[in-house]
Amino acid sequence: MTVGAPLLRLTNVSKTYVGTNALLNISLDVEAGKVLCLLGDNGAGKSTLIKILSGVHAPTAGTIEVNGEPVRFSSPRDASAYGIATVHQFGGTFPLMSVGRSFFVGAEPTKRWGPLRRFDKKLASEIAIREMQSLGITGVTDGRRLVGSLSGGERQALAIARGVYFGASVLILDEPTAALGVKEATHVLRIIMQARQKGIAVVFVTHNVLHAISVGDHFAVLIRGEKADDFRKGERTREQVTDLMAGGEAMAALEAELAEMQAQAHHDTT
Amino acid sequence: MTRRPEVGALIGTLGVFVFFAIFGGAEFLSSAGAASWLNVAAELGIIAVPVGLLMIAGELDLSVGSVLAASSMTLAIVSGHWGGPMILGILLALTIGVATGLVNGLIVTRTNVPSFVVTLATLAALAGLTLGLSRVITGTTSVGLKPDPTSKALFGTLISGQFEVAILWWIAVAGCVAWMLQETRYGNWIFAVGGDKESARATGIPTNKVKIALYVGSGFGAALVGVIQTILYNGAQVANGQSFVFNSIIAVVIGGVLLTGGYGSVIGVILGTLTFAIVNQGIYYTGWNSDWASLILGILLLVAVLMNNTFRRLALSSGPRSQRKA
Numbered sequence: 245m246t247v248g249a250p251l252l253r254l255t256n257v258s259k260t261y262v263g264t265n266a267l268l269n270i271s272l273d274v275e276a277g278k279v280l281c282l283l284g285d286n287g288a289g290k291s292t293l294i295k296i297l298s299g300v301h302a303p304t305a306g307t308i309e310v311n312g313e314p315v316r317f318s319s320p321r322d323a324s325a326y327g328i329a330t331v332h333q334f335g336g337t338f339p340l341m342s343v344g345r346s347f348f349v350g351a352e353p354t355k356r357w358g359p360l361r362r363f364d365k366k367l368a369s370e371i372a373i374r375e376m377q378s379l380g381i382t383g384v385t386d387g388r389r390l391v392g393s394l395s396g397g398e399r400q401a402l403a404i405a406r407g408v409y410f411g412a413s414v415l416i417l418d419e420p421t422a423a424l425g426v427k428e429a430t431h432v433l434r435i436i437m438q439a440r441q442k443g444i445a446v447v448f449v450t451h452n453v454l455h456a457i458s459v460g461d462h463f464a465v466l467i468r469g470e471k472a473d474d475f476r477k478g479e480r481t482r483e484q485v486t487d488l489m490a491g492g493e494a495m496a497a498l499e500a501e502l503a504e505m506q507a508q509a510h511h512d513t514t
Numbered sequence: 515m516t517r518r519p520e521v522g523a524l525i526g527t528l529g530v531f532v533f534f535a536i537f538g539g540a541e542f543l544s545s546a547g548a549a550s551w552l553n554v555a556a557e558l559g560i561i562a563v564p565v566g567l568l569m570i571a572g573e574l575d576l577s578v579g580s581v582l583a584a585s586s587m588t589l590a591i592v593s594g595h596w597g598g599p600m601i602l603g604i605l606l607a608l609t610i611g612v613a614t615g616l617v618n619g620l621i622v623t624r625t626n627v628p629s630f631v632v633t634l635a636t637l638a639a640l641a642g643l644t645l646g647l648s649r650v651i652t653g654t655t656s657v658g659l660k661p662d663p664t665s666k667a668l669f670g671t672l673i674s675g676q677f678e679v680a681i682l683w684w685i686a687v688a689g690c691v692a693w694m695l696q697e698t699r700y701g702n703w704i705f706a707v708g709g710d711k712e713s714a715r716a717t718g719i720p721t722n723k724v725k726i727a728l729y730v731g732s733g734f735g736a737a738l739v740g741v742i743q744t745i746l747y748n749g750a751q752v753a754n755g756q757s758f759v760f761n762s763i764i765a766v767v768i769g770g771v772l773l774t775g776g777y778g779s780v781i782g783v784i785l786g787t788l789t790f791a792i793v794n795q796g797i798y799y800t801g802w803n804s805d806w807a808s809l810i811l812g813i814l815l816l817v818a819v820l821m822n823n824t825f826r827r828l829a830l831s832s833g834p835r836s837q838r839k840a
Contacts, residue, residue: 349719352699
């Protein structure tokens with residue numbers, strides 16, 4: 245481990261899919277105890293970047309370093325071995341499994357030995373409920389409930405709790421607030437701050453500028469696969485970021501067009 | 515309670531039992547009546563339990579019909595036609611099941627061709643292979659066998675003259691599989707593989723090995739029924755077993771297993787199998803034309819699936835709504 249090196253560093257990472265550039269020369273530092281917000285419109289390359297960070301795809305060019313050491317992820321398992329946990333948009337992906345069972349998929353606690361060795365479902369449920377409660381989710385008290393019966397925010401919390409419990413040092417959250425109501429989104433933002441306080445590096449992927457600005461320490465804006473801007477908390481206003489994301493020129497053109505249409509409508513009625 | 519996948523199946527089993535108890539009368543309720551549907555249930559159940567496990571993991575196995583025929587013929591030819599030792603015939607018959615399962619599992623996991631197509635292909639291919647080899651070796655499609663007393667007692671005897679010993683095999687198979695599914699981590703892997711294969715793999719579960727093992731299990735179950743039938747009826751026919759292909763799926767689906775995987779239980783599959791067997795045999799006790807049995811089964815299958823969907827929806831909304839604050 246190199247002292248002072250960020251937890252996760254991307255240097256000039258590019259990803260090409262048969263001829264098209266999905267990502268071009270992305271450089272990012274992900275620091276412990278900080279929230280990095282990845283902003284971008286649909287199709288800006290956020291998903292591709294998540295896939296590279298979580299080990300689903302290997303980059304075409306560029307390097308990834310964990311604690312200063314260059315790494316190559318050949319599978320999501322590799323990435324999680326380095327402490328990188330990814331939580332997808334809808335949280336738990338096993339809606340028909342119980343909370344306790346899904347929390348420990350692939351890492352089931354067991355008791356007894358030999359042929360009587362069994363999956364300790366009671367312990368699994370207790371831990372899952374306890375970990376969710378530590379993130380402020382008190383509405384779930386029975387670990388036998390099916391994941392699909394939880395609310396969107398509860399599912400996010402379950403997935404985040406899982407990542408934290410299994411020792412994630414980097415937590416990648418893919419649009420965790422996109423499908424949620426205002427109240428639930430607020431709760432998820434609070435959970436992000438809790439994870440940050442525990443010293444976890446959070447990569448918060450979103451297209452909601454308000455959510456990003458309220459929790460982020462560091463921001464990167466992606467446009468058509470390139471990093472269009474990179475700034476720290478307080479260096480940009482919300483309007484500036486929104487304009488940039490929407491592509492300032494495109495927005496200006498749209499506004500002009502709308503003004504013209506309104507004038508036309510006004511003209512027609514008189 | 516409503517969270518369990520077998521709630522609908524239990525209602526179904528009780529429903530058809532009461533129905534035939536009323537219309538089938540005392541004869542249906544007699545021990546001979548019970549034996550008739552328990553025997554059918556046992557043979558089907560030994561196949562339906564591992565097939566159900568496979569369906570929870572999100573895959574189908576249609577090849578069980580031909581595995582049953584191939585293992586039956588193998589036993590009858592080796593130990594009957596050639597006069598080899600019984601134990602050799604039985605072991606070879608079971609090996610056929612394991613080998614077919616291995617082939618199914620390897621093709622499904624290596625090629626990503628839907629398992630419906632892969633096992634449909636092995637169903638056809640193995641049926642052809644069995645028929646062809648049987649004719650080449652014996653010149654007929656039906657071979658007799660004189661089992662020794664030990665084999666007869668183990669696989670093909672009738673307890674108190676009515677109940678097939680297969681019922682005990684069924685209980686043993688179901689007990690082991692239920693333990694594995696509910697109480698071990700392998701069971702959790704099976705649910706995870708059927709729920710979301712990619713996420714399961716990302717957590718480190720060897721998804722391909724899980725599937726291959728489950729195909730070996732269903733092949734073994736079908737071959738075991740082949741051995742049981744051959745010893746019980748003192749011989750084998752090439753056409754044996756084809757009815758098990760869809761009957762096993764019917765039993766599993768009535769039992770509350772989700773066709774797309776990730777949800778189900780062994781108790782549900784047992785109940786689905788009993789429901790199937792009760793309808794299949796109960797019709798004879800009503801005095802009605804048995805032609806109607808299939809119609810009842812078809813309707814029952816639809817009703818069961820609708821009912822299971824309802825119970826699954828209930829299970830997915832069983833959270834206390836007042837506490838949803840997060």
